[in-house]
Amino acid sequence: MALDSKVPKGALKDKWTDYKNKINLVNPANKRHIDVIVVGTGLAGGSASATLAELGYNVKAFAYQDSPRRAHSIAAQGGINAAKNYQGDGDSTYRLFYDTVKGGDYRSREANVYRLAEVSTNIIDQCVAQGVPFARDYGGLLDNRSFGGVLVSRTFYAKGQTGQQLLLGAYSAMNRQIARGKIEMFNRHEMLDVVVVDGKARGIIARNLVTGEIERHSAHAVVIASGGYGNVYFLSTNAMGSNVTAAWKIHKKGAYFANPCYTQIHPTCIPRSGDYQSKLTLMSESLRNDGRIWVPKHLDDVKAIREGKKKPTDLSEDERDYYLERRYPAFGNLVPRDVASRAAKERCDAGFGVNATGEAVYLDFAAAIIRYGTEQAKIKNINNPSEAKIKELGKDIVKAKYGNLFQMYEKIVDENPYETPMMIYPAVHYTMGGVWVDYNLMTSIPGCYAIGEANFSDHGANRLGASALMQGLADGYFVLPYTIGDYLADDIRTGKIPTDTPEFDAAEKEVKERIEFLINNNGTHSVDYYHKKLGKIMWDKCGMSRNEKGLKEAMVEIKALREDFWKNVSVPGGLNEMNPELEKAGRVADFIELGELFAKDALTREESCGGHFREESAETDGPQKGEAKRNDKDFAFVSAWEYKGEPADAVLHKEELEFNDIELKQRSYK
């Protein structure tokens, strides 16, 4: 099948308006006869479910947690972007569009990104109307902060819990529709396959996670909003249950999977402390506004610190290497995420890591405390303040800005970050890759849509901070409700989709056989054993920097791991009951397949772009020596993979990217 992005003709700024003026609409009386399944209730699925139900469709929503409110969007800390220009600092739709395309290293689709920037302002209006308590200034107006690598303040936030508040907003809108009977909510249900009838997505097979029952659900369209697949690395900042299963199942039934290798590794996470570690915790990017990142200059100091003979505060300024400030004088500690992460890895690989595992660098607030303290002393008219007084005043300001993060750090690490620098290390955080969708957010299976982190659409090869929340809500509140209507307009006379058909029989049989196999396998290794092995291969060979040799090895190793898994995995418990090990087994089986495709995608993309750094594609001389080198001539395309039975046999389809409104440039942060 040829890839058609279905981007409307016309000038960039008119495309979405013209499109909305011309699409088919479904009249309100007919919407009552149309069912839509939404898999996932995070920001994307929650906002879509509520909006579709308000419009009059019958929505069936699914989540594996016990409430829509617990989707992993709840964990987002920092904020959400919107081109409101409330600060009058020159922001505009175009500027948000430009920053997003540039930040994504010119690997996203212009028309989608422009639409995202266009609807961004509606999101803030909608959320405020729902009662989302965004932070405000003393005049009672909305406050903004600035976020990674952009020149304007456009990030709206609710303390350090922006994702929570936005999700609770969408959840409240869902609740209103659940109460009206327009959304039927299936908590503790996991989608295990999509059902395709006459080439169209017409339903899903789901497992009730409480009773173990396998259920058939039909609809006129299916929307996948199941989040990202960062847990393919085992350790990430995702929730324990975050998975690729829903996205992978539709891939196997015909949806192309785009750019799987584009992963964001976030520079500021709490380092791993031991082998028992189950997940990693993010420390918001906003900390880099005030924290300075460094490692010791000399290896003997590193050794002394690791052995506990020296403390970081014992080192004088000239014994420290503020490596970001040294390498990138223009942006310093505020370089984009991918650049900051690679620089930390470079220092740690060279032996300068400051904790027992050798994988940690310092994020130091001492200078900020002094700077704020001095400023406060002036404001408060304190003459000749003592150093202790300055520190006290400075700590108060730092506490007001980052108090909850500092407390979170202290609870986990048991060290006081006001007194000693934090230790941080990069961790897998977000996946820009995902299910390929056209401008309508439809996958290559007609009637099957993908929204939110589950699709590949808007962030190219690297996502800017505070843009995922924006995209999830844009897709769910303002884009999908239009585009899906255009498709469903053909279904007003279809009537209810029956579930007693051969297509449902076959899909259910396949699902049942697979989980029965897992339960009856009686192997020797736990599911986590395989997940950890997969994670290690991914981190070592498909992590922050990649090369041909490593990627080829990864493909071989992951395939061997898959064979071992299906021979030797052990899943205790039964089928017809709550069985968390069985849930995990299914998810890990899908991660293993995805991992192989991931490595293949990374191998095929012989350029460095955004979060994907190929060692073979770096600048060899000049001031940019060692930095990532993009290759627009050969690689300005989206890789969309078609499933052919084995991940290694997947067929590549290229969607060429055209840039008419932006000039392509190499990123430079020097």
Place this chain on the structure above:
Amino acid sequence: MNLTLKIWRQKDSSSKGQMVDYKVTEISEHMSFLEMMDVLNEQLVNSGEEPVAFDHDCREGICGMCSMYINGEAHGPDRGVTTCQLHMRMFKDGDTITIEPFRAAAFPVIKDLVVDRMAFERIQQAGGYISVNTSGNTQDANSIPISKHAADEAMDAATCIGCGACVATCKNSSAMLFVGAKVSQYALLPQGQVEAADRVKNMVAQMDLEGFGNCTNTGACEVECPKGISLDNIARMNRELMKANI
């Protein structure tokens, strides 16, 4: 460290449950409580036994899934944290730790340490929202200024994660702190005023219907709440209810 765990095991909602003893060894003080449970479960799987089922997801104190009653306290001995944020440094070598599910008539056990909190969902569905449809034409977000103080207070109430520790802790199994937090968030914002009376009446009626007990002002909920939701929210809800009824 080496520990003895006394854990509630229950096959399903219709079976009877019981406490079962387990031993875990070489637990690091840097582990989180749930990582310690992972160690136990790995041990059980490797010996062919069924692991202990428990709810968890984000493991960073925000999703509200985790819900263990540890040594007689909801979310365990530390303050201001959820079970997933509790660390093993709170315990000593040789300790015996008792682990039960959150108990309340309105939270039936599903399996082992997993309980059914759908009652909370139904209370939210009864009125925990502002009736505004999605459109691109709601008024501009800055058209109604809201004082920083009110916005901050609404935010403090809105940080409730819906975990149910307040109910599990209360001797009456009252859900007043949870419901009070939601009612307060909207009561403090101008957007919430239009439906204020119906909201509080409907949410409280649903709460009573679900079989949660009454509040007798012991304040245990506030102490155990991982998000520091204050008792003021209960007082505000009572005022809102009185206003609504006159």
